[in-house]
Each structure stands twice: as C-alpha cells, then as structure tokens.
Amino acid sequence: MKVFIIYDSKYGNTKNVAERILEGIKQVEGIEVEISYATEVDPKIITSYDALIIGAPNHMASPSLTMKKFVDKLDELNLNAKNVAVFGTYSGRARVTDRAVKKMEKIVGKTLPNLNLLQPSLSVKVKGVTGPVAGGELPKCLDFGKRIGNKLKNPKI
Numbered sequence: 001m002k003v004f005i006i007y008d009s010k011y012g013n014t015k016n017v018a019e020r021i022l023e024g025i026k027q028v029e030g031i032e033v034e035i036s037y038a039t040e041v042d043p044k045i046i047t048s049y050d051a052l053i054i055g056a057p058n059h060m061a062s063p064s065l066t067m068k069k070f071v072d073k074l075d076e077l078n079l080n081a082k083n084v085a086v087f088g089t090y091s092g093r094a095r096v097t098d099r100a101v102k103k104m105e106k107i108v109g110k111t112l113p114n115l116n117l118l119q120p121s122l123s124v125k126v127k128g129v130t131g132p133v134a135g136g137e138l139p140k141c142l143d144f145g146k147r148i149g150n151k152l153k154n155p156k157i
C-alpha cells in the first residue's frame with residue numbers, strides 16, 4: 001500500500017498538519033507514505049499510489065487556489081488512487097469555515113467519480129491567519145492518519 005500526502009500551505013500550518021497525518025499513517029505497519037507540497041510534485045508520479053490525502057488552507061471559505069488547480073489536473077490522469085481523504089485548516093468559526101473541506105470533497109468527487117472517501121474530512125483550527133495550530137488539534141491529525149492507515153490495511157473496518 002502506497003499513500004501520497006499532498007498539501008498546500010502559506011504559513012506552514014497545513015504542512016504541520018500534513019506531517020502529523022504522515023506520522024499517524026506510519027504507525028500502521030506495511031504502509032509506505034510520501035509527502036509533498038502541491039506545486040513540487042509532478043501529478044504523473046501519483047498514478048502509482050493507492051491512496052491520496054489532500055490538504056489545503058481555507059481561503060475565502062474554499063480550498064486554496066493552488067490546491068484547486070492541482071485537483072483540477074487529476075482528471076487528466078488515469079489514477080489508480082480512488083482512495084482519498086481530505087483535510088484542511090481554517091481560522092474562523094468552525095460551523096461556517098469547515099465548509100472548505102466539504103467543497104474540496106465535492107471538487108475531488110467530480111474529478112474522480114469512483115472516489116472512495118477513506119475517512120470523514122478533517123478540519124483543523126489555527127489561531128488567527130498565521131497560526132499556530134490551535135491547542136488540542138494536532139493529536140486529532142495523528143489519529144486521522146492512523147485511521148486512514150488502518151482502513152487501507154483492513155478495508156472492512
């Protein structure tokens with residue numbers, strides 16, 4: 001099983017979250033994980049991966065433009081990875097602002113019609129626009145990663 005985590009991050013918080021998710025996935029034996037900033041990866045590389053974890057900061061109640069552009073390119077590839085999970089960071093009120101990850105789910109779903117969402121999407125609160133990640137949020141990221149790893153290993157759970 002090979003997993004690719006792709007993120008966008010302006011101030012480093014979504015990167016931090018991505019790295020905690022990676023740590024969580026690595027706690028599950030037998031799963032290989034790669035991580036990259038969205039603009040530094042050739043989307044063609046990810047065709048050989050079994051799962052894709054996509055994360056972006058909330059910009060104006062939507063996933064960041066960089067990530068939307070990346071996801072738009074995915075339909076040109078015949079992706080192996082129909083297993084996807086989505087995460088995002090936000091700094092406003094949760095009830096309103098975690099809509100950005102829901103939007104990302106929708107965009108990814110349109111691009112990859114046979115999508116299997118591995119986990120409900122994760123929204124992570126940061127303090128103000130520049131962060132850091134709010135207290136108590138990082139353990140959730142580790143747990144999210146672990147649940148993704150376990151799900152890939154045992155799809156029936």
Ligand SMILES: Cc1cc2nc3c(=O)[nH]c(=O)nc-3n(C[C@H](O)[C@H](O)[C@H](O)COP(=O)(O)O)c2cc1C
Pocket residue numbers: 008009010011012013014015057058059060061062089090091092093097126128129130131
């Ligand atoms: C241009 C811009 C627009 C933003 N719009 C929102 C927003 O609509 N709702 C919100 O909760 N946070 C918003 N934020 C705060 C970001 O979500 C926050 O900067 C981000 O989660 C930090 O992640 P990063 O360090 O990975 O960039 C905005 C930030 C920027 C720079």
